[in-house]
Amino acid sequence: MHIYTVDSFTDQFFKGNPAGVCLLDNAVPDAWMQSLAAEMRHSETSFLLSGATDDEPYSLRWFTPAVEVELCGHATLATAHVLYSTRSVPETLRFATKSGILSTNRDETGLISMDFPAKVLEEVSPPEGLVDALGVEPRWVGKNEWDYLVEVESEETVRTVSPDFRALEAVDARGIIVTAQASQPGADYVSRFFAPRVGIPEDPVTGSAHCALAPYWSDRLGPETLVGAQISQRGGLVRTTIRGDRVELAGRAVTVLSGKLHI
Structure with missing residues (x-):
């Protein structure tokens, strides 16, 4: 399986927030993902699994070195960046997550935008x-x-x-x-x-x-x-x-x- 380290919310190496991105070949146990996230030691590592068909969203989950989290922006950005960089994918991507369906879009300059829920205080x-x-x-x-x-x-x-x-x-x-x-x-x-x-x-x-x-x-x-x-x-x-x-x-x-x- 392919794995990446991506610096997010930056256009410079060694700035922004590093995230692990693991492209899964098939479903794996939660404990395996948690162990890999602990091995990577980034604040979050994302795990991406393709949908059953091309029309279904990707399955996306995020783990810190200690726990699974319900929402992670920089690891979602990192995952979208990897897909845009390494695969022939549409400019709009959809992800099924514990926070519902999230989407990303890349514009002509390479800026990636993400549609997330507002969390009002x-x-x-x-x-x-x-x-x-x-x-x-x-x-x-x-x-x-x-x-x-x-x-x-x-x-x-x-x-x-x-x-x-x-x-x-x-x-x-x-x-x-x-x-x-x-x-x-x-x-x-x-x-x-x-x-x-x-x-x-x-x-x-x-x-x-x-x-x-x-x-x-x-x-x-x-x-x-x-x-x-x-x-x-x-x-x-x-x-x-x-x-x-x-x-x-x-x-x-x-x-x-x-x-x-x-x-």
């Missing part, structure tokens, strides 16, 4: 331990079915936050998004994403977090289309567009490694 009081674990003063805290979002006063605060990961792991959520309006050119808002509870202390660029960031910042800043910069050490850009109860996430990707599994 509700304002909540910070849960016990969250503020102390982050060491920042929140301006606003919200939660959706997966994550907490913490808005802070400035981009510089986002850049310098240094969480206590052991304490953050005790917070009952998939992950914690820390965000602020951007001061850098070329972006409208910035963020970082911490998910030690699912085995990812800090994720470099998180597509699924932008399913919450997009409606949050579009509601505050106005435009339906914005650019989010995830300012991790590797860094990456995600263009977000609100489309009703869906979010279009768009970005680029580059293949770093390709090979075959010997198992």
Whole structure:
């Protein structure tokens, strides 16, 4: 079986978020996929299985080194990039996932857009331990079915936050998004994403977090289309567009490694 490492939400090698992409020849046990994801050690490895017929969507699943997740943006982008790069496929692809049917489209410039569900936040009081674990003063805290979002006063605060990961792991959520309006050119808002509870202390660029960031910042800043910069050490850009109860996430990707599994 073929396997790839792809850097997502970037057009530069060794930037963005690396994802594993495994093209399955046939169905395999969940434990096998989890073991391979742990071996790859990327924040997510995707597993793609073709549909029974050409008209059916691909089956797509995502695993961190520790658990399976319900939605992953950068690994979906990586998977679409691999299919567009290595196979004769249509410009629009469909994937059957635990978050329903997702689709991707590639334009003439190579930009890949993904149709994802919007994950709207509700304002909540910070849960016990969250503020102390982050060491920042929140301006606003919200939660959706997966994550907490913490808005802070400035981009510089986002850049310098240094969480206590052991304490953050005790917070009952998939992950914690820390965000602020951007001061850098070329972006409208910035963020970082911490998910030690699912085995990812800090994720470099998180597509699924932008399913919450997009409606949050579009509601505050106005435009339906914005650019989010995830300012991790590797860094990456995600263009977000609100489309009703869906979010279009768009970005680029580059293949770093390709090979075959010997198992």
